[in-house]
Amino acid sequence: MGLLTVLKKLKQKEKEMRILMLGLDNAGKTTILKRFNGEDIDTISPTLGFNIITLEHRGFKLNVWDVGGQKSLRSYWRNYFECTDGLIWVVDSADKRRLLDCKKELHQLLDEERLAGATLLVFANKQDLAGALSFEEIRDVLDLTSIKTHHWQIVGCSAVTGSHLLEGIDWLIDDISARIFSLD
Amino acid sequence: MTSPQRYSKGLENLCIEDGDVDPINIISGQESNMFDEAIGHIEDVLMDPKFQDLQKSFLEKYWNEFEDSEENKLVYMEIFKEYTDVVEKFIENHLILSMKDFCMESFTSQLQERKDELEGEVFEILFTFTDFLVFKEMFLDYKAVKEGRVEDLGLNIHVTSV
Numbered sequence: 062m063g064l065l066t067v068l069k070k071l072k073q074k075e076k077e078m079r080i081l082m083l084g085l086d087n088a089g090k091t092t093i094l095k096r097f098n099g100e101d102i103d104t105i106s107p108t109l110g111f112n113i114i115t116l117e118h119r120g121f122k123l124n125v126w127d128v129g130g131q132k133s134l135r136s137y138w139r140n141y142f143e144c145t146d147g148l149i150w151v152v153d154s155a156d157k158r159r160l161l162d163c164k165k166e167l168h169q170l171l172d173e174e175r176l177a178g179a180t181l182l183v184f185a186n187k188q189d190l191a192g193a194l195s196f197e198e199i200r201d202v203l204d205l206t207s208i209k210t211h212h213w214q215i216v217g218c219s220a221v222t223g224s225h226l227l228e229g230i231d232w233l234i235d236d237i238s239a240r241i242f243s244l245d
Numbered sequence: 246m247t248s249p250q251r252y253s254k255g256l257e258n259l260c261i262e263d264g265d266v267d268p269i270n271i272i273s274g275q276e277s278n279m280f281d282e283a284i285g286h287i288e289d290v291l292m293d294p295k296f297q298d299l300q301k302s303f304l305e306k307y308w309n310e311f312e313d314s315e316e317n318k319l320v321y322m323e324i325f326k327e328y329t330d331v332v333e334k335f336i337e338n339h340l341i342l343s344m345k346d347f348c349m350e351s352f353t354s355q356l357q358e359r360k361d362e363l364e365g366e367v368f369e370i371l372f373t374f375t376d377f378l379v380f381k382e383m384f385l386d387y388k389a390v391k392e393g394r395v396e397d398l399g400l401n402i403h404v405t406s407v
């Protein structure tokens with residue numbers, strides 16, 4: 062590890078967390094991000110690059126990175142892994158056709174060495190849509206119970222209505238801070 | 246450097262007698278000197294006009310890629326990686342040239358040991374090199390100058406505070 066990477070890790074304070082939000086395109090990542098930031102969610106276009114926001118919540122500072130999820134962009138995800146405390150994987154619960162692709166991409170990420178220490182939160186998004194699978198169904202299709210390498214949780218939510226988003230974030234913060242405190 | 250109390254809890258059984266030198270403390274004394282010396286050299290690097298030239302030519306190479314829009318292009322992150330690599334290499338080379346026996350690995354492990362004491366301007370500046378948002382801001386400032394929207398401020402705002 063180089064000098065600057067070491068310094069970057071050391072600088073991260075106890076109350077500061079780096080959160081990486083990934084998932085297939087159209088899952089609702091940017092909508093979730095804007096919703097947290099209190100921005101308008103009606104004018105969001107597909108993400109070709111990445112967005113960063115800083116959230117203050119419960120005395121924690123969360124740096125949330127949202128990277129575009131189109132197939133052609135996924136090879137760039139690796140550039141964002143370093144120093145990640147929490148991974149949010151966003152799923153379009155109504156997009157049944159692509160759930161296997163979604164599962165494959167998620168499990169590939171979990172094999173990444175640089176994400177080894179990260180807590181995983183899965184947002185089963187778009188629960189407001191009539192055709193959406195429940196979070197239990199998503200859990201089974203994505204085979205989450207087979208994950209032994211990461212702390213994980215799945216929460217059914219809707220970025221449009223805002224339901225259960227905070228619940229997910231609160232769990233994520235609790236898990237990360239418990240991990241960081243137990244290390245010190 | 247030796248603290249007598251360190252021997253009082255059972256360690257006296259381990260063949261340390263009066264007048265013996267504690268090898269552990271010699272090493273840590275040397276390390277501490279090396280550490281301070283290295284920090285001094287890093288301070289020199291940050292003030293070195295060659296380092297500022299390096300930054301400037303980096304800005305020159307890529308400022309055209311940057312746009313003042315909310316969404317970031319993927320290429321920014323690649324440029325950021327290259328930037329931190331270049332900066333890191335420059336600092337490392339300087340340390341290797343100016344200190345015989347310099348070893349980056351032991352230096353970074355000392356940084357880790359002293360993580361609560363990393364204060365002062367040198368560290369403030371080093372930390373900014375690891376911060377993507379600072380990096381992006383630096384490019385947008387440079388772009389504004391290049392496009393004549395802002396007066397040239399010397400283009401080394403980010404290093405002048407040393």
Ligand SMILES: Nc1nc2c(ncn2[C@@H]2O[C@H](COP(=O)(O)OP(=O)(O)O)[C@@H](O)[C@H]2O)c(=O)[nH]1
Nearest residue numbers: 086087088089090091092105186187219220221
């Ligand atoms: N019904 C519904 N639509 C959503 C929800 N979240 C996002 N969307 C829509 O899904 C589309 C893709 O959202 P976006 O945030 O751009 O997805 P991203 O590619 O993952 O960033 C947009 O049209 C959003 O309005 C949700 O919870 N419910």
Ligand SMILES: [Mg+2]
Nearest residue numbers: 090091107108
């Ligand atoms: Mg998006």
